[in-house]
Amino acid sequence: MHKHTFHLRDIILLALIAIIFGVIYYATGFIYNALTVALTPVGYGPMANDITIGIWCMAGPLAGFLLRIPGSSFLGEFLGAAVEMFLGNQWGAANLISGVVQGLGTELGFTLTLYKFYNWLTVILTSLTATFVTFGWDWFRNGYNHFAPHMLVVMLVVRFLSMFIFSGVLVKLIANLLKRAHVIKR
Amino acid sequence: MNPSLKLFLALIISLEITFTTHLTGNILIIVAALAYLILSRVPVTKIIKPLLITLIPAAALFSTIAFFSPEHNVRFAWVLVSRLYCYVSVGAAVTLTTPKLDLIHSLEQNCHLPSKFAYGFLAALNLIPRIIQAVKSIRVAGEMRGVTLHWWSPTLYFKAILAAISWADQLAQAMETHGFVEGAPRTAAQVIPLRKVDWACFVVILIVIQLILIALP
Amino acid sequence: MKELINVHNLTFSFAEQEPVLKNVNTVFPAGRVALLTGPSGCGKSTFLRLIAGLLPKYGGTVTTGKIDFNGQQPTVGMLFQDPLMQFALDTPRHELEFVLENERVPRDEIAGRVASALSFAHITELADRQLTALSGGQQQRVALAVVIARQAKILLLDEPFASIDEANRHFLIQQLDKLVNEQGITVLIADHDCHGYQQLHPLVYQVTGGQVQQLSPTNSQQFLDEADCIARQPLQTQLPLADDIAALALDEVTIGRGDEQLLSIPRLKIIEGKVTLITGPNGSGKSTFFAALARLLPYHGNISYLGTSIQDFSRRRYRQELGLVFQHANDQFLNVTVEEELALSKKNGTHPYFKDHLAAALQLLNLTGLEKRVVYSLSGGQRKKLQLLLMLMMGQSVLLMDEPFAGLDQKSLQNIFTLIHQAQKVRPQTLLVISHQLAGIDQLVDFHLCLTGHQLIYQTGGHHES
Numbered sequence: 001m002h003k004h005t006f007h008l009r010d011i012i013l014l015a016l017i018a019i020i021f022g023v024i025y026y027a028t029g030f031i032y033n034a035l036t037v038a039l040t041p042v043g044y045g046p047m048a049n050d051i052t053i054g055i056w057c058m059a060g061p062l063a064g065f066l067l068r069i070p071g072s073s074f075l076g077e078f079l080g081a082a083v084e085m086f087l088g089n090q091w092g093a094a095n096l097i098s099g100v101v102q103g104l105g106t107e108l109g110f111t112l113t114l115y116k117f118y119n120w121l122t123v124i125l126t127s128l129t130a131t132f133v134t135f136g137w138d139w140f141r142n143g144y145n146h147f148a149p150h151m152l153v154v155m156l157v158v159r160f161l162s163m164f165i166f167s168g169v170l171v172k173l174i175a176n177l178l179k180r181a182h183v184i185k186r
Numbered sequence: 187m188n189p190s191l192k193l194f195l196a197l198i199i200s201l202e203i204t205f206t207t208h209l210t211g212n213i214l215i216i217v218a219a220l221a222y223l224i225l226s227r228v229p230v231t232k233i234i235k236p237l238l239i240t241l242i243p244a245a246a247l248f249s250t251i252a253f254f255s256p257e258h259n260v261r262f263a264w265v266l267v268s269r270l271y272c273y274v275s276v277g278a279a280v281t282l283t284t285p286k287l288d289l290i291h292s293l294e295q296n297c298h299l300p301s302k303f304a305y306g307f308l309a310a311l312n313l314i315p316r317i318i319q320a321v322k323s324i325r326v327a328g329e330m331r332g333v334t335l336h337w338w339s340p341t342l343y344f345k346a347i348l349a350a351i352s353w354a355d356q357l358a359q360a361m362e363t364h365g366f367v368e369g370a371p372r373t374a375a376q377v378i379p380l381r382k383v384d385w386a387c388f389v390v391i392l393i394v395i396q397l398i399l400i401a402l403p
Numbered sequence: 404m405k406e407l408i409n410v411h412n413l414t415f416s417f418a419e420q421e422p423v424l425k426n427v428n429t430v431f432p433a434g435r436v437a438l439l440t441g442p443s444g445c446g447k448s449t450f451l452r453l454i455a456g457l458l459p460k461y462g463g464t465v466t467t468g469k470i471d472f473n474g475q476q477p478t479v480g481m482l483f484q485d486p487l488m489q490f491a492l493d494t495p496r497h498e499l500e501f502v503l504e505n506e507r508v509p510r511d512e513i514a515g516r517v518a519s520a521l522s523f524a525h526i527t528e529l530a531d532r533q534l535t536a537l538s539g540g541q542q543q544r545v546a547l548a549v550v551i552a553r554q555a556k557i558l559l560l561d562e563p564f565a566s567i568d569e570a571n572r573h574f575l576i577q578q579l580d581k582l583v584n585e586q587g588i589t590v591l592i593a594d595h596d597c598h599g600y601q602q603l604h605p606l607v608y609q610v611t612g613g614q615v616q617q618l619s620p621t622n623s624q625q626f627l628d629e630a631d632c633i634a635r636q637p638l639q640t641q642l643p644l645a646d647d648i649a650a651l652a653l654d655e656v657t658i659g660r661g662d663e664q665l666l667s668i669p670r671l672k673i674i675e676g677k678v679t680l681i682t683g684p685n686g687s688g689k690s691t692f693f694a695a696l697a698r699l700l701p702y703h704g705n706i707s708y709l710g711t712s713i714q715d716f717s718r719r720r721y722r723q724e725l726g727l728v729f730q731h732a733n734d735q736f737l738n739v740t741v742e743e744e745l746a747l748s749k750k751n752g753t754h755p756y757f758k759d760h761l762a763a764a765l766q767l768l769n770l771t772g773l774e775k776r777v778v779y780s781l782s783g784g785q786r787k788k789l790q791l792l793l794m795l796m797m798g799q800s801v802l803l804m805d806e807p808f809a810g811l812d813q814k815s816l817q818n819i820f821t822l823i824h825q826a827q828k829v830r831p832q833t834l835l836v837i838s839h840q841l842a843g844i845d846q847l848v849d850f851h852l853c854l855t856g857h858q859l860i861y862q863t864g865g866h867h868e869s
Binding site for chain 1: 302
């Protein structure tokens with residue numbers, strides 16, 4: 001039972017999932033700001049982004065595990081960004097760019113498994129690809145070449161941990177529940 | 187200006203300034219975007235709000251570069267701050283002046299975005315109040331059984347996604363009984379024009395921005 | 404009379420389950436109203452979706468037979484049970500435009516057809532309001548306008564009045580009558596609550612055991628008369644006495660929904676350790692009343708529990724005192740299997756009766772042997788019974804039950820009454836029950852509150868409920 005196109009139902013579902021994550025993490029926006037304020041005096045302000053990034057990227061991997069169609073992870077992440085833009089998030093159109101970057105990052109992990117495995121290996125792969133792709137983007141956007149090297153290493157490690165814990169482990173636990181409830185077939 | 191072109195212009199500008207470090211250019215873009223917002227009669231409070239929220243990440247970025255980086259490069263810190271404000275003001279120049287339905291219609295009519303994406307997305311947006319209510323009642327269901335569900339509890343997502351699956355099913359079926367067929371041709375109640383003037387504006391603005399980013403010191 | 408919908412030997416089942424419909428043969432004549440009735444979960448909704456062409460596309464398989472429309476391809480419109488879950492756009496006008504665009508109506512005709520559809524459904528003044536801000540009844544009017552705009556020849560209604568008030572129900576039935584008589588539209592309605600349909604002179608079809616059977620004219624008439632009557636059966640209940648202790652007391656409470664006021668209760672007490680039934684027309688605000696008691700909705704005035712305002716309890720503490728049995732069983736579950744659900748209620752529950760008699764209770768409810776099953780794969784009735792058991796086990800002092808008996812057969816109902824009786828003997832809980840199923844409920848309830856005209860009033864024996 002392989003299908004390779006998105007139907008209306010899938011698109012609505014992906015957008016709904018993106019909104020659900022947004023609703024539950026509405027509070028995370030404040031966590032982000034609070035973290036930034038707390039970390040700035042010690043020179044690690046931008047790290048709030050690395051600590052919370054795994055939370056922003058959850059919709060993509062979950063969509064990948066749920067629908068198992070090539071492109072679903074990308075679409076899940078991108079629709080999430082579009083929802084944020086339409087709801088008047090401050091970053092506006094730039095949300096779409098972040099959505100594309102994060103979507104590519106998480107999708108790449110599934111691509112590396114050739115869309116054949118949906119196990120813990122997939123979790124590690126998507127966490128890794130998402131970490132590197134988003135870090136590469138932020139390198140330019142936030143001028144990481146001006147940061148102290150030791151700080152960049154710390155930020156990269158923290159970012160991977162955040163990706164692994166939230167977009168990886170938490171997503172896999174949710175996917176496991178969905179699988180046991182026979183929502184995810186196979 | 188045509189909504190799709192406006193969006194693409196904003197995306198191009200946002201991308202371009204990510205890879206340049208032109209302080210004057212950034213500031214000119216911010217000023218132009220804010221002027222456009224004011225000329226479009228967007229209420230000032232709506233413009234100021236995103237600018238204020240951005241103060242926090244902007245301050246963090248500034249202090250990290252200016253005080254904690256090896257070179258203490260204050261000028262580059264200002265470039266980054268202005269870049270953040272470019273994203274915000276250019277983004278606002280699109281979202282605060284374009285009704286979302288116009289943008290969706292424009293993407294459908296002018297850019298041939300498949301209608302299933304356009305309307306599937308809109309249908310989901312309609313359910314936001316229902317989703318907020320559902321998340322609330324899942325947490326209550328937990329509390330009544332002696333379980334506290336936090337934002338990191340898989341159960342909270344599991345239950346919400348189960349609900350979403352059933353809603354997506356219901357909505358898709360309902361849209362089908364409202365005559366919607368994936369990929370079928372449709373007419374348009376509101377035609378979103380894509381005029382030569384729109385293209386001319388688009389091209390002229392792009393050229394001006396290139397001139398600013400290249401020619402100005 | 405010409406038949407429009409012919410169903411030949413139709414068998415349909417959802418994945419790996421018993422067929423919902425078995426070798427169904429029936430016809431529906433053109434230009435008439437057909438009323439399909441049967442308990443929740445009997446397959447009447449599935450049947451409508453098959454006619455609408457939504458199934459098997461959206462799940463399940465047709466193993467034998469077919470449905471044909473006399474070789475034609477009529478436009479089929481549908482009104483769904485959950486009024487909000489049928490719109491893609493944000494306002495009635497935009498939705499109607501969307502619908503007409505789908506039908507490829509030329510641009511210059513769209514505005515006119517939108518206007519006449521709006522006016523038929525009497526919602527012209529709501530055209531530019533947000534759909535999410537409309538009441539269920541108003542949303543169903545918009546759905547009716549959609550059907551009009553599409554010029555549907557067949558109209559299917561799937562329990563369309565489940566959550567809307569009597570005034571809107573009355574209006575919609577009147578407009579249906581108009582559609583049938585003036586435009587010859589064929590209407591199929593699936594409903595388990597069949598009161599008030601006499602005006603449409605429907606042909607009655609019974610859906611049971613996978614079969615669809617048309618009743619004879621005499622039997623149809625008798626059935627409709629009974630449906631109108633059941634709602635008026637008197638219940639043998641008493642008025643509470645002045646010195647009965649109140650578990651919950653309300654003082655000058657008003658509860659609204661959107662901009663309309665639903666409930667206005669000067670004074671009311673809910674008696675401790677007793678079972679109180681709440682009845683009232685659809686959409687009158689019974690569930691909203693529960694939501695306020697459970698602190699899920701804001702209200703004005705004062706609600707107190709054993710003398711203390713319910714707002715003064717911590718969230719955790721309040722949930723230990725007051726439980727809510729949701730209208731939809733699925734909303735209650737937190738885990739995947741029956742076993743896990745039972746384990747959770749066993750671990751955190753405090754009701755002494757179930758500490759010793761859980762196995763017997765499972766036996767009584769016919770739930771033994773299902774431990775490994777996924778709760779969402781159980782039948783509707785099994786889910787309802789499990790849900791009720793899980794919440795009874797928790798042992799809150801007050802338990803609000805929203806339609807706990809919907810879709811249960813008479814035998815299950817009897818067993819549940821027995822179970823509640825036994826549990827009440829060991830530890831009397833204050834039970835508040837919303838139910839439209841009143842047969843035999845006398846033996847369970849002590850008091851009866853009726854919600855009419857924004858008020859909750861205690862009833863005595865001879866009262867005729869409308």
